[in-house]
Amino acid sequence: MNTPYIHRAGIACFVFLAFVLLAVPIAQLATADPGILEACINPGNGGMRLVGADTTCHKNETRIQWSITGPEGPAGPAGPTGATGATGATGATGATGPTGSVGPAGPPGPSSGGAPYVWICTPAHYPNVGSNSGANLYVFNGGSVPANVSVNILNKDGVNLFGETIPGTAPAATYPGQMGAATVPVAPANTLIVTWQTPQTFTAPNPAPDPAKVSTTVRVTSDQPIAVGSNFQFSGFTPVPCSLLPK
Numbered sequence: 001m002n003t004p005y006i007h008r009a010g011i012a013c014f015v016f017l018a019f020v021l022l023a024v025p026i027a028q029l030a031t032a033d034p035g036i037l038e039a040c041i042n043p044g045n046g047g048m049r050l051v052g053a054d055t056t057c058h059k060n061e062t063r064i065q066w067s068i069t070g071p072e073g074p075a076g077p078a079g080p081t082g083a084t085g086a087t088g089a090t091g092a093t094g095a096t097g098p099t100g101s102v103g104p105a106g107p108p109g110p111s112s113g114g115a116p117y118v119w120i121c122t123p124a125h126y127p128n129v130g131s132n133s134g135a136n137l138y139v140f141n142g143g144s145v146p147a148n149v150s151v152n153i154l155n156k157d158g159v160n161l162f163g164e165t166i167p168g169t170a171p172a173a174t175y176p177g178q179m180g181a182a183t184v185p186v187a188p189a190n191t192l193i194v195t196w197q198t199p200q201t202f203t204a205p206n207p208a209p210d211p212a213k214v215s216t217t218v219r220v221t222s223d224q225p226i227a228v229g230s231n232f233q234f235s236g237f238t239p240v241p242c243s244l245l246p247k
Contacts, residue, residue: 038065113247119228121218121242124153126234130202132168134233139192143224148183151176151194156216167209168200175215186226198232218242 039050040057041064057063121137141147153161153175161175176196178184186192199214220228220242228242 035068036065037068038063040064115223117222117224117226118245119220119222119226119242120245121220121228121230121240122216123240124215124218124230124232125198125201126232127201129198129234130168130200132166132197132200135196135198136231136233137192137194137218137220138229138231139186139194139220139222140227140229141186141188141190141192141222141224142227144188145224146188147186147222147224147226149186149192149226150178150181150183150221151192152219152221153177153196153215154217154219155212155214157212158217159212161213161215164213166197166199166215167213169197173197186222198234 033053037050038053038055039048040055040061041048042058042061044060051057051063124135126133137151139149139151141149155161160177160179162177162179163174165172165174173196176194184192199209201209201214218230220226230240230242232238232240
């Protein structure tokens with residue numbers, strides 16, 4: 001029998017074919033898809049030969065093809081976090097931007113404004129009263145330096161009554177205060193107290209008092225922030241509010 005010879009011849013042919021495959025450059029066996037290899041297999045003797053895409057296998061051969069690149073494997077585990085890189089250098093200062101437009105005007109400041117601070121206490125008399133009563137004025141310096149204060153007792157026409165005789169007083173008394181630009185100093189956190197008598201305003205049966213001598217308003221002016229209160233005493237204590245004059 002010659003079967004062993006044929007078997008050995010087939011093996012020799014396969015080895016020779018493998019050698020040829022290794023020796024032939026892949027570029028010469030290029031197929032329509034460079035990622036695919038094509039071959040013709042002879043089932044009878046196990047022979048295999050690589051062929052191009054345009055080569056036709058023999059009638060006793062079977063055509064096969066396979067991909068050069070295998071299937072994609074599963075994703076590997078995440079690697080460890082890398083070390084933090086060094087801090088980069090400070091960048092250059094950018095150019096100065098254009099000047100913005102002027103914003104709208106702000107709301108008005110406090111009504112007190114700045115110096116001089118003017119306080120008004122009114123009324124400064126009681127109508128149709130036949131006797132004089134006590135009047136006290138309190139001026140508190142709320143600033144941190146001495147305040148220069150001027151107290152003016154005015155009639156209804158705004159005339160300063162300083163030194164004028166108070167109607168109905170016996171013995172005669174005069175209105176206190178300052179005249180012109182004169183002031184008195186008040187130390188910080190101190191209170192200036194001014195005392196006088198309200199005028200009589202009863203007209204019958206006594207002669208009517210001179211209206212020009214009747215106190216109507218007290219004006220207090222200061223170059224430092226102050227607070228002013230008054231107490232005109234008639235049938236008991238009767239505080240009369242004083243107000244900071246708006247500007």
